[in-house]
Amino acid sequence: MTGPPLVGVDLDAALDRAVALAGRGPARDRNPRVGCLLLAPDGSIVAEGHHGGVGTPHAEATALAAAGPSARGTTAVVTLEPCSHHGRTPPCAEALVAAGVAQVVYAVADPTHAGGGAALLEAAGVGVREHRHTASERLVADWARAAALGRPHVTWKVASTLDGRVAAADGTSRWITSPQARAEAHRVRTQVAAVVVGTGTALADDPSLTARDHRDRLLPDQPLRVVVGHRDLPASSRLAGPDAGDATTTEGEVLHLRTHDPVQVLAALRERGVHSVLLEGGPTLAAAFWRAGLVDELLVHLAPALLGAGPGAVPDLGIGTIADAARLELVEVDRLGPDLQLRLRPIPPEELH
Ligand SMILES: NC(=O)c1ccc[n+]([C@@H]2O[C@H](COP(=O)([O-])OP(=O)(O)OC[C@H]3O[C@@H](n4cnc5c(N)ncnc54)[C@H](OP(=O)(O)O)[C@@H]3O)[C@@H](O)[C@H]2O)c1
Structure with a gap:
C-alpha cells in the first residue's frame, strides 16, 4: 500500500x-x-x-x-x-x-x-x-x-442404483433416489447457470428442470434449461411450447440446441453468459461429453437399490480391458437420507501411471 x-x-x-x-x-x-x-x-x-x-x-x-x-x-x-x-x-x-x-x-x-x-x-x-x-x-x-477453462465448468450429475443403472428396463427412472437426495439435486440446480439434458431424457421423463422446494414451489434462483438434440419435443412437453427459444419466464428460459457436438453446446452457452453447467444426462449425452473430455466433476447420487437391467450411467465408452478403465478421484462423500452423494473428479490418463 x-x-x-x-x-x-x-x-x-x-x-x-x-x-x-x-x-x-x-x-x-x-x-x-x-x-x-x-x-x-x-x-x-x-x-x-x-x-x-x-x-x-x-x-x-x-x-x-x-x-x-x-x-x-x-x-x-x-x-x-x-x-x-x-x-x-x-x-x-x-x-x-x-x-x-x-x-x-x-x-x-x-x-x-x-x-x-x-x-x-x-x-x-x-x-x-x-x-x-x-x-x-x-x-x-x-x-x-470458466475463464481459466475457456468454457463453462461442467458437472455431470447422475442418480444410479448400486449396479449403475439410471433407469429400469421399461425406461422409468422415477424415483431411483430418496426425497432427501432429490431435494439436494434441486438445491444444486440453483447453484449453476444452466441445466442440460438430451432429447432422449426430455422425451422419456418430460422433466421441468426447474429448481423447486419440497412443496414443489419454485426456488428464487432458476437455471437456464437446455435440451440438446435434433428431435422436436411435443407441444405438451414441459420444455417445449411457446417458451422454447429465448422467452424468459419465472421458471427460467428454455433453450433447444439442435446439435450433437458438446463443444458447440458449451460455446453457445458461454455466449449466453453461462459459466457453470449441470449435465443431468441422459447416458447418451453424458457419454458424448465424457468422450470429448468435457466433464470436470461428477456428482453421483447412489441409491441402495438393484435393478439388474436397464440403461447404465453411460453406454459403451470403447473401453475393452480393465487396465483402460476411466478412473476418478473421490473428492467428497455425504449421506442424503438412505442414499450416498459422491463428488468425483476425473483423473486425466497422464496422471494415472
Ligand atoms: N438416473 C438419472 O440420473 C437419469 C438422468 C437422465 C436420464 N435418465 C434416463 O435415461 C434414459 C434416456 O437416455 P438417453 O441416452 O436416450 O438420453 P439423452 O442422453 O438425454 O438423449 C439422447 C439423445 O440426445 C440426442 N443427442 C444429443 N447429443 C448427442 C450425441 N453427442 N450423440 C448422440 N445423441 C445425441 C440424440 O437425439 P436426437 O435424435 O434428438 O438428436 C439422442 O438420441 C431415460 O430412461 C431416462 O429416464 C436417467
Whole structure:
C-alpha cells in the first residue's frame, strides 16, 4: 500500500456493500458481476457503481461518473481488480488514475487478460491494496473458473442404483433416489447457470428442470434449461411450447440446441453468459461429453437399490480391458437420507501411471 493509510475504513463492510451492488448486475453474463464504492477519507460513501453486463460501463466507470470531480482523493473499493485493457469500454485503471483517485482496494485479482490493473495503478502512483473477501470471491468464482477453462465448468450429475443403472428396463427412472437426495439435486440446480439434458431424457421423463422446494414451489434462483438434440419435443412437453427459444419466464428460459457436438453446446452457452453447467444426462449425452473430455466433476447420487437391467450411467465408452478403465478421484462423500452423494473428479490418463 503506497497511499495514505485507510483511517476509519471498515474494508469488509465496504466490500459487503460492493457485493450487494454487484448483485444488481445480470446473473448470467459473459462478464463478471462487479461492485465499486468511492470512499472519502473519513470512510463516507462519495459514489457507488455496479456493472450492468457486457457492453455497459464497468462498476468503476459508473461510480466515477456519479462522483464527478468529487472522485479526487477518494479510495475506490472494488470487488474485482480494475481492468487494464481496451475492450468494449476503456480501461478502468486509467480512468481511476485520470480521476485522481488516491487509493484502490480490490478483493479478487483478475485472472484474465483484462487483469494487470493493479500494476498500472501502482506505476501511476496510486496506492493499491488486495484485501481478501470471501463474498467477493464467491461472486466471481464460476466466471473465473470458466475463464481459466475457456468454457463453462461442467458437472455431470447422475442418480444410479448400486449396479449403475439410471433407469429400469421399461425406461422409468422415477424415483431411483430418496426425497432427501432429490431435494439436494434441486438445491444444486440453483447453484449453476444452466441445466442440460438430451432429447432422449426430455422425451422419456418430460422433466421441468426447474429448481423447486419440497412443496414443489419454485426456488428464487432458476437455471437456464437446455435440451440438446435434433428431435422436436411435443407441444405438451414441459420444455417445449411457446417458451422454447429465448422467452424468459419465472421458471427460467428454455433453450433447444439442435446439435450433437458438446463443444458447440458449451460455446453457445458461454455466449449466453453461462459459466457453470449441470449435465443431468441422459447416458447418451453424458457419454458424448465424457468422450470429448468435457466433464470436470461428477456428482453421483447412489441409491441402495438393484435393478439388474436397464440403461447404465453411460453406454459403451470403447473401453475393452480393465487396465483402460476411466478412473476418478473421490473428492467428497455425504449421506442424503438412505442414499450416498459422491463428488468425483476425473483423473486425466497422464496422471494415472
Ligand atoms: N438416473 C438419472 O440420473 C437419469 C438422468 C437422465 C436420464 N435418465 C434416463 O435415461 C434414459 C434416456 O437416455 P438417453 O441416452 O436416450 O438420453 P439423452 O442422453 O438425454 O438423449 C439422447 C439423445 O440426445 C440426442 N443427442 C444429443 N447429443 C448427442 C450425441 N453427442 N450423440 C448422440 N445423441 C445425441 C440424440 O437425439 P436426437 O435424435 O434428438 O438428436 C439422442 O438420441 C431415460 O430412461 C431416462 O429416464 C436417467
